[in-house]
Amino acid sequence: MSLAVTDLTYAFGAKTALDHVSFSVGRGQFCALLGPNGAGKSTLFNLLTRLYTTRGGRIEIAGHDMGRAPRQALARMGVVFQSQTLDLDLTVLQNLRYFAALQGISGAEATRRCEAAMDRLDIADRAKQKARDLNGGHRRRLELARALLHDPAVLLLDEPTVGLDAAARAALTGHVHDLAADQGLTVLWATHLTDEVRPEDRLVILHQGRILADGIAGEIAGPRPLAQTFLSLTSPEAAA
């Protein structure tokens, strides 16, 4: 498995944010992590990216245990955070080069990878533009280009379409689906928007820190639209 989460538990004081969460995603799978606000998605992402650590449970990225070999695990991972993490005073190229350096890539190799990443996301013509001057869609593209720069095995995206218009949202969702299908990239895509999930996608529904459903989206949804199933699963009545 490219991404395996086993019995993960995390609490903020007395409040349990994640309660014995387990799931795994295979190579080339697009897994949507669906959950309403406050479900624990961001906490899970903070644990997956080692911004938090916990002794409750285990995370494995491309075969590397996050607890025992965090640097190896992080090196195999690309992340697009929910909040934008670009340096707005740097140009597109400078942002990419800075990230490449943080991954230990420099010189001609960094140049080659930055150019390839910009080409891939169709932002090469904006290389010298400051990130501040990019629109929301292009900023997200840049962040995705950056997350793929070091050829990760696993790509994590935390609500990456927040603030994007419908066209940019569809383009980004489609592109990441293609990455999983064509290049064997393992994708974990956190969202609360059901229309970003395709019927053939792997789906994990997280609610109040627990996994409510884990399977293929079309099967979980059944004959109803996914949005309806999702609402009925996460409604207060269902919880009661």
Place this chain on the structure above:
Amino acid sequence: MTRPAPTPAPSADGAPPVAGLTARAWGIALSAIVRREAYRFWQQRARLLSALVRPLVWLLVFAAGFRAALGLSIIPPYQTYITYETYIIPGLCGMILLFNGMQSSLSLVYDREMGSMRLLLTAPLPRWWLLFAKLVAGTAISVIQAYAFLAVAAAFGITMPWYGYIFVLPALVVTGLMLGALGLALSSTVKQLENFAGVMNFVIFPCFFLSTALYPLWRMAESSRLLRDICAVNPFSHGVELIRFALYGQMNWAALGWTCLAFAVFGALAVWGYDPARGMVRRKG
């Protein structure tokens, strides 16, 4: 947006990790973090101006006014009577390092609020190294500002022996690292940008006034033994004394020892403060 990727597909699970784990990668990351800080500093040239104006006001206004009021006896490293302006030069260098150390950590709180700290901390490098790189970057900027101040002071006729300008470099670096580490440790405890101004007031002013920056210890002892004792244990005093002696080509071993010790303590606190087990960015999002 959906152009085919020109590079090979990402490697399979368990493939050899990228270069991020070699020793060379540590240097590449350090250099990138320093260059980013330098670039930002270059873009905010007003910062250099404000960093110079503050100590120059002290030097040209405050010191001129106090010159008559404060008599100074001959104390090491000085071998003759000196003017008050000459006395406070090391203290004002320390002031630059102190303000800049706090400003660097302020930018860390800003980075954390803006999310770019997440990017840094998810790099496949030891966290202590990433924090150290931030510290080195901030110190480099501080030292440049301190030299700019010494140059302006020299233009106003307040000069040191020529070799002092060389010897002072390591002293400025060590003191800059120590004060930067203090800022780093503080930044790990401050969760919001707006709270930082208060912290700065409670740190910068006591640090500066309760030190040997403006008055020698014996002067302070004349008014209060307690104040003198506080000044004597203040790590900032030791940093200032290290700079003072270095400006005259002399080594103050005690000051160096205390400054290094303070650096080690503040550095350890910063690493502890940013420990992921403590949920450094334990904020929503």
